[in-house]
Amino acid sequence: MEFRYLGNSGLKVSAISYGNWVTHGSQVEADRATECVRAALDAGITTFDTADVYANGKAESILGDALAGERREGLEIFTKVYFPTGEKTHNDTGLSRKHIHESINNSLKRLRTDYVDLYQAHRYDHFTPLEETMEAFADVVRSGKALYIGVSEWTPDQLRAGHALARELRIPFVSNQPQYNALYRIIEPEVVPTSRELGISQIVFSPIAQGVLTGKYQPGQPPPAGSRATDESGGAGFIKNLVENDDLLGRVQQLAPLAEAEGLTMAQLAVAWVLQNDNIASAITGGSRPEQVKANAEAAGKTLSAETMAGIDEALGDAVQRDGSLVGKASPGRRLV
Template structure:
């Protein structure tokens, strides 16, 4: 396994990471999670990602319990989580100072950790001033609850605005963005974000490299394996994405499945 610095930070992460979306709490419980996580560690993976919204918090609980049961040394692994969708209440979602603070406290409680290495803003929040979010992220870092912060599915303009606030206030800006990146979703990574790499040293931790499994060739129009994520009640909407139809019609996908 090769390791690289995350953005311009000194944090070293494995080139491959494991994310708990869909699997933990929807398909796997603690017993199976321990086997999977240990297989990752045996292969040299040290980077593990989660979010408060995954399985309504259950994914964080499973990951935390599995790590405790496996007896891993905390300094050997890099754990990240993401904040935005924390519940149904009016202040249980978004990137207000209130939700950033309370949301991260909740994540740490479920993970049974004193801190995460990276905390992400899971989506941009148009209803909260970016300065409030930047200040809140720096506050949780100052408390020792996280070492770094980043963004997920933000635009280049929004990341630039966050960095402008951070520079003006002499605060820490986001070191990493987590966008979708695969053969059907390339514009942000390959075009829109180009100025961010050199200007701010933004790193990337991309998600859905196989387009939620579409690029594996296992999905065809009307053909959804019973044990796949598209068959889960909470994720059937994924199967309705035009990406499935587009992939099934594309010459690349037809060739790939041969």
């Protein structure tokens, strides 16, 4: 396993991290989830990413149970706060001081740990003063409940403002968690340069475009039985527009010979492509089967040739989304409860 520094900090994380967004507690039940976590550990993965909103807390609980008994100092456990959780009443959402403090306490109970290595703002909260949010994060860090602070899907301006407050408060703001893969590159124009300047790393999710870059979805063919595109409870809605785009799926098929030439599967090629960007500290991969987890981990440390990188760009062509103005659109424009 390759290890990389997280932002301008002394913390190292595994270049491949294990995430349980649409698996634990929904697509995969506890026994299989534990098998997948064991496979991740066996493959050298030490970094685990989750969130309180995943399966309304169940994903954190399953991860906590699966990691019980492991040497805590040898792990990096990440979680997030923002979306409605629990009873989902009027204060069970956002980045208010109240919600942050209650959420970290509940997350630690479910994860069966005294602290998380990274606590992340799952989105930007347009309805809470940023000063309140950052002061609450500072309280969490100073209480020892989190070691570092990060965010997810923030714009360059939001990153700058948050980072400036973090410096004033003397807390380590080290990461951003966006979606990033060979088909979706909206962070490249501004987020990555801004992050390099500030000493912030990316911890990216969906490096294989939720399975689309594996090549298993064929143009003109229905999605394979048991795939994510057929699982309404496991994220089918997130990739509907991709698996119904035959031109895009046809372009993805052109990546197969490039992967073969590199001695990789198409999924490994996609993960290795993400890791060529030196602002990426870790690529979050999941898996509903242990063998998927093991295979994804084998992409760590692979350096793709210049010819392969150019071939990927040529194959995908104008199917790639590069519009930097889309950054931040995932943050809700209304209060959710």
